[in-house]
Amino acid sequence: MGRSGRRAQRSDGARRHRPRGLRASTLDSLPATHRVSVHETATRRNAEFTFLDDTGHVTATKTLPAAQTAYVRDAFDYDSRTSSYQKYRRESVDLLPLRRGDVVLDVGCGTGLCFGLLEDRVGPAGRVVGIDASASMVELAEERVRTHRWDNVTLVPAPVEDARIPVTADAALFCATHDILQSQPALENVFSRLRPGSWVVASGGKWASTWKAAVNLCVLAVHEPFVSSFDGFARPWSLLESFVEGLKVTEVAFGGGYLALGRVAGAPGVR
Numbered sequence: 001m002g003r004s005g006r007r008a009q010r011s012d013g014a015r016r017h018r019p020r021g022l023r024a025s026t027l028d029s030l031p032a033t034h035r036v037s038v039h040e041t042a043t044r045r046n047a048e049f050t051f052l053d054d055t056g057h058v059t060a061t062k063t064l065p066a067a068q069t070a071y072v073r074d075a076f077d078y079d080s081r082t083s084s085y086q087k088y089r090r091e092s093v094d095l096l097p098l099r100r101g102d103v104v105l106d107v108g109c110g111t112g113l114c115f116g117l118l119e120d121r122v123g124p125a126g127r128v129v130g131i132d133a134s135a136s137m138v139e140l141a142e143e144r145v146r147t148h149r150w151d152n153v154t155l156v157p158a159p160v161e162d163a164r165i166p167v168t169a170d171a172a173l174f175c176a177t178h179d180i181l182q183s184q185p186a187l188e189n190v191f192s193r194l195r196p197g198s199w200v201v202a203s204g205g206k207w208a209s210t211w212k213a214a215v216n217l218c219v220l221a222v223h224e225p226f227v228s229s230f231d232g233f234a235r236p237w238s239l240l241e242s243f244v245e246g247l248k249v250t251e252v253a254f255g256g257g258y259l260a261l262g263r264v265a266g267a268p269g270v271r
């Protein structure tokens, strides 16, 4: 069983000093029926989202200030700001068919809000490996690990794309990690450390049907601080589909969110 705390590998994190900004790619990635215009103010760049229905009728508009992603800017507020998401963290972990003693990767673990849920499932004989690029989020995750005296949690403070993952794992959790799910190198690295037959769960926000403007306004407000780009937000699991067999996706939150379960090919037997 591994000791707690971070390993030798360190990183300032993929986005730690990257200004947030709503970039062209963010705006381009919105579904065609979400027409977008951008205007500048003297001090910051704002983004105006105009939601249209299929006939081109404007159903809602919203202007958001550009900002850094919230886990870089306000890591200390992250837990309280996302407390309503805890229900989905629990549902995500419940979906994973974990056994006592299993090793599980919490990919993009943030402040470690899934650690307790995973610990309950894998027990002291199991192991949780949390990977995250944001130094400020990892510091809070370390504090959580110390407080709970989880000596079987290992933190890897690095971008998932080039993190040295110190285990071969039985399962992986991607909870509210849209940016990571859009990264082929990140998925390649994670899946290189999963055993054949490993279970994988992903969950997070997504665009609802284009006619659900009210839902999409909520989706925009809730997720905008926590994603670098809305690229792929209509089907956030698209890339993941090529890494697992039979990905089953369930919509939640009136179509504004999803839970997905899949399995790495080559399972030795039915579990």
Ligand SMILES: C[S@@+](CC[C@H](N)C(=O)[O-])C[C@H]1O[C@@H](n2cnc3c(N)ncnc32)[C@H](O)[C@@H]1O
Pocket (backbone or CB within 6 Å): 014, 071, 082, 089, 107, 108, 109, 110, 111, 112, 113, 114, 131, 132, 133, 134, 137, 158, 159, 160, 161, 174, 175, 176, 177, 179, 180, 183, 186, 226
């Ligand atoms: C919205 S938070 C989710 C945190 C946690 N899974 C939860 O349920 O609260 C997304 C996390 O992914 C991390 N992240 C984003 N891109 C990353 C990357 N390429 N490598 C490592 N971590 C990344 C961020 O630092 C952030 O902590």
